[in-house]
Amino acid sequence: MRTTVHDVAEAAGVSVSTVSRALTGGSVSPATRETVMAAAERLGYRPNRTARGLITGRTGNLGLIVPDLRNPFFADVAKGVTARARAADCGVFITDTDEDPAAELEAIASLGRTTDGLLLCSPRTTDAELLEVADPSSTVLVHRRVPGLLSVAADIAGGARQAIGHLTALGHRRVAFLAGPDDSWASRQRLAGLPADVLRIGAVAPTFDGGVAAGDLVLAEPVTAVLAYNDLVAIGLLHRLATRGVAVPERMSVAGYDDISLAAMSHPPLTTVAVPKDRAGEVALELLLRRIGAPGRPPAEIRDPEVTLPTGLVVRASTGPLSSAGPHSAAGPQSSAGPQSSAGPHSSS
Amino acid sequence: MRTTVHDVAEAAGVSVSTVSRALTGGSVSPATRETVMAAAERLGYRPNRTARGLITGRTGNLGLIVPDLRNPFFADVAKGVTARARAADCGVFITDTDEDPAAELEAIASLGRTTDGLLLCSPRTTDAELLEVADPSSTVLVHRRVPGLLSVAADIAGGARQAIGHLTALGHRRVAFLAGPDDSWASRQRLAGLPADVLRIGAVAPTFDGGVAAGDLVLAEPVTAVLAYNDLVAIGLLHRLATRGVAVPERMSVAGYDDISLAAMSHPPLTTVAVPKDRAGEVALELLLRRIGAPGRPPAEIRDPEVTLPTGLVVRASTGPLSSAGPHSAAGPQSSAGPQSSAGPHSSS
DNA sequence: CTGAAAGCGCTAACAG
């Protein structure tokens, strides 16, 4: 049997309620507190969280719901959350919904009952559904915004603007944006940051394969630079361009979005918009903790319910000045490598 | 107030203990059970896990400890675990230890108290420390083996053997293995599968950067094919080889290990040993559940405490037949691209 | 097969 309050009380020569008070910060005389602390320490006492939870109604645990842990973007967010949670000594349930809105809703309902608060990362559900099932007093959105719910998100439109500004500064006049899914909040946010003269291509699937498929779409347009929905799409695009014999950045500049670790490993290394991912997780956890309050402190009112984190451009090798040769499209579709020597030993798609 | 057993008891016209029995599978008359179930359903009754936990001593939760969620390998394992957990209706705490053995030990101790069982994925701790802190009756190791603890791991040595067999079959006679950290269980396992005539290079850091750094080490040896510790290292190696103007697979074959999703996106796509990652997570969770037993069923004795999952070779474009030109090393180190056209626009490392 | 009653370990009133 593990040591309980009774053991400590006996050892310290006080009552169990005094032990409880001494340990949870109630009003106890300094001397008594000292005695109790010592006894607890000596016996290696660890309060039973379950028992405490039964009476306080709080579990000391939080939930994090992500669409897909395999997606490096969400893995980063999760990492930020768990790091901060460890410091705050609270457990984090993580649920992966496999990009399924129904599973997401179910997870919110189910996790909501077993935790003190929920972090919803890039939920795929509609605003209405979210508002219906999520408790505004104990949920924080990450990389998503819904009126009425606390949220932490990056300045997505600003990031898109920076990327386009970079391409424009390099001399590109015909720039395309490879849009993500139409119902994606993140994609709409990026769109909101784009000048009107940017050609919109897509929607494409927000994956490597989506980027591969988009390659031909891009080459069919008279553009010299592309901002992809995200890094995965950009890298797929890079692959397809290489296969089609289009040199990057000589004949086509490509920029991504998110700056997942992959971006630095691509070929060529990818210029991209850096989004604070783990930072967002940390900030969101902190916001949630403030909102629901600690066992001692009461729930704080939140001044700014919508936290915005800055984005920044990371310039690598996939973007470059507009070459004097002009847009590739004059040459029309080509099925094998052109005169450029950059195709390399691509042997499969 | 949420509905409790009392509400259900009243609605069904029975006592609370009957409700409890009906719901947890005690001996109740079929008719009564029916009535109770109906009432519970109608009232939307959900048992309070905390209260149940206080008496049963079980929380219904499990813990998963991984070295780094950002590592796609572990993200995959986590994905498998959470998927199966969702089906089994048990919560999963995930803790990321940031590759820190001390944090790992602490997490085992701390999570051990709040959960019914622990899944330790590729723990970085020594056998002795693990045995000291982990409870053999409620922990399962994933991708690690320690005598006395249940474990689920891939046939790592077999995978290494397959990879070398592939390279040999392609005609390569001088093959190197880029070893991971010396204290890494996984690296030692790979080593165990290698023929004696494979040149061992390293240890290298098991990262992209480690692979980049290893590139020059490899080129300094008269080898024509390399098996890297893992895919990340292989991809870093690919980068460095491209920078040094060495065509892959024409002048050097490169194979990775793990088959993370990245492997298919590399340049060229990477031949690698496929390791069942999410599957391992699923199997491990199931094993753990069997070991600790469900609220009804008692803990089962485990027949085979060391589960082995098969590995398989995925052949992509980074390996090819030995070219007649012989090993590159005759040319010695070269700092810029040679006559090969495969360097491409690499402008940063 | 069913009901009454006794707690699981802890905290929160309430007196003293």
Place this chain on the structure above:
DNA sequence: CTGTTAGCGCTTTCAG
């Protein structure tokens, strides 16, 4: 400031 007394919601003896 401290001790006593109730329970939190549930399961589980123990009688009936």
